[in-house]
Amino acid sequence: QNNAKVAVLGASGGIGQPLSLLLKNSPLVSRLSLYDIAHTPGVAADLSHIETRANVKGFLGPEQLPECLKGCNVVVIPAGVPRKPGMTRDDLFNTNASIVATLTTACAKHCPEAMICIISNPVNSTIPITSEVFKKHGVYNPNRIFGVTTLDIVRANTFVAELKGLDPARVNVPVIGGHAGKTIIPLISQCTPKVDFPQDQLEKLTGRIQEAGTEVVKAKAGAGSATLSMAYAGARFVFSLVDAMNGKEGVIECAFVRSEETESPYFSTPLLLGKNGIEKNLGIGKISPFEEKMVAEAMSELKASIKKGEEFAKNFK
Numbered sequence: 001q002n003n004a005k006v007a008v009l010g011a012s013g014g015i016g017q018p019l020s021l022l023l024k025n026s027p028l029v030s031r032l033s034l035y036d037i038a039h040t041p042g043v044a045a046d047l048s049h050i051e052t053r054a055n056v057k058g059f060l061g062p063e064q065l066p067e068c069l070k071g072c073n074v075v076v077i078p079a080g081v082p083r084k085p086g087m088t089r090d091d092l093f094n095t096n097a098s099i100v101a102t103l104t105t106a107c108a109k110h111c112p113e114a115m116i117c118i119i120s121n122p123v124n125s126t127i128p129i130t131s132e133v134f135k136k137h138g139v140y141n142p143n144r145i146f147g148v149t150t151l152d153i154v155r156a157n158t159f160v161a162e163l164k165g166l167d168p169a170r171v172n173v174p175v176i177g178g179h180a181g182k183t184i185i186p187l188i189s190q191c192t193p194k195v196d197f198p199q200d201q202l203e204k205l206t207g208r209i210q211e212a213g214t215e216v217v218k219a220k221a222g223a224g225s226a227t228l229s230m231a232y233a234g235a236r237f238v239f240s241l242v243d244a245m246n247g248k249e250g251v252i253e254c255a256f257v258r259s260e261e262t263e264s265p266y267f268s269t270p271l272l273l274g275k276n277g278i279e280k281n282l283g284i285g286k287i288s289p290f291e292e293k294m295v296a297e298a299m300s301e302l303k304a305s306i307k308k309g310e311e312f313a314k315n316f317k
Contacts, residue, residue, distance in 0.1 A: 004242045005031040007072040007111075009065075009103050010079025011058075012036035012043050014227035015119060015234065019078060020047055020056075022235035028242045029054040035068040036079070037061055065103075069110035073245065076148075076238055077103055080120040082225040083217050089122040089180045093308065100126045101316045104133045112139035115241055115277055116146065119234050123147040123179040124302060125309030127256050127266055132313030143277035146241075147256030149179045149268050151226065151233035155212045156186045159205060164195055174254055175209070176269050176284055176295070178305065183298040184210045189288040202290065244273035252282065262295065264302045 006023055010016045011034035023029050024047045032054045034044050044058025059068035069075065080096035083089065100120050107116055112134075118126050127147040134140035152175040161168035172192050177185035186209045188195065188202060197205060208215070216226040237253055244251040251273045259267040261283050272280040284295070 002028045002242075002246065003030040004028050004074055004245070005033070005072045006074045006076065006238065006242075007033040007035060007068055007114075009035045009068075009075060009077045010099075010120070012039035013078060013080075014082055014224050015078035015230045017043060018228055018231035019076065019234050021050075022231060023076075023238065024050050024052055024054050024056060026054070026235070026239060027052070028239060028246075031071075032056045033059060033068045033072060035059045035065055062102075065106045066110045069106060069114075072111045072114050074115045074117065074238060074241060075107055075111060076117045076119065076234060078119040078230070078234065079103060082227070083121070083213070084225075085217055085222055087217075089213075090125075090305070092121050093125060093312075096120045096122070096126060097129055097309070097312045098316070100129050101133055101313060104130045105137070108134050108137035108139050112137070113144075115144050115245070117148050117234070117237060117241070118146065119148045119230065121179070122305060123149065123256055124183060124266070124305035125312070128306045128309030129313045129316075131258060132310055133316075136313075141277070142258035145257065146237070146277075147179060147266075147268070148234055148237050149175060149184075149254055149256050150237040151213075151230050152179065152184050152186070152209065153254055154229065154233045154236070156188075156209045159208055159212075160188070160191060160195055163197070163201075163205065166193070166195075174270050174285075176254065176267065177298050178266075178268060178302050179256055180305070181210055181301070182294070183302050183305075185291060185294045185298060186210075187285075187287055187291055189291060190285060199290070206294075241273055241277075244279070245275055247275065257281070262299070264299055264306065266306050267302070 040058035156173035256268040
């Protein structure tokens with residue numbers, strides 16, 4: 001059943017290119033539709049020479065977007081502007097909100113049944129925007145719209161493994177909440193294998209996971225944000241989703257989705273994925289007092305970002 005038809009919107013960008021490479025390299029993908037407003041024919045030609053079976057096509061500019069989306073099962077959206085030093089994810093709002101609203105409007109029209117995976121920041125706002133756009137077109141299904149927060153999990157796994165001398169591939173830290181600063185809540189207490197840190201080290205580790213994006217932005221000194229690790233994380237999420245759509249059981253990933261788990265209308269928690277997207281929200285589970293405090297402290301920022309996204313979508317023409 002390895003016949004996933006995947007579209008990448010923003011395929012020529014810093015995340016889009018390595019993400020498209022990873023998708024082309026996967027036996028799960030049979031068709032790869034690449035869309036951007038510049039350079040896509042070149043990216044598609046380049047990738048099309050790779051000896052894997054995914055058929056690659058490039059689409060350029062708004063008039064070719066409908067054709068790109070037709071028949072797709074999964075759409076991944078890394079389009080938008082990257083963060084520069086000194087910028088918060090929220091600083092990207094005006095530019096990226098319009099881009100996401102435009103692209104998801106096309107998805108609602110041309111592939112309303114597809115799984116929509118949003119990478120474009122600020123995810124805490126771009127997911128509510130996507131939901132409102134789909135509602136507007138009468139095709140909203142909350143089980144098929146995902147804010148990809150996988151990079152937070154990938155980072156948490158890596159940093160814990162480094163500190164404990166473990167193989168990072170065997171470490172799994174759920175990360176809940178949102179996808180910006182203090183809304184990123186790593187549940188170290190639920191890590192497998194079980195790990196323990198003294199409180200000061202735990203606080204430092206948590207802070208590093210929350211600010212890891214900024215660490216990369218600073219290290220790149222104005223030349224962009226996390227693109228390669230984000231491409232890896234985005235591909236990991238897509239592969240999990242496609243596995244679940246193909247009937248694989250027990251596939252669990254965290255993502256920022258419509259949620260009843262807290263007082264925030266959107267919240268990231270571990271999700272059991274299935275043929276139709278979210279099979280079951282596994283919720284927060286048992287957490288430590290330190291983690292409970294973080295959840296409480298994230299609420300006002302989360303709700304404000306969500307409201308900002310919803311307001312934007314209401315006024316978007």
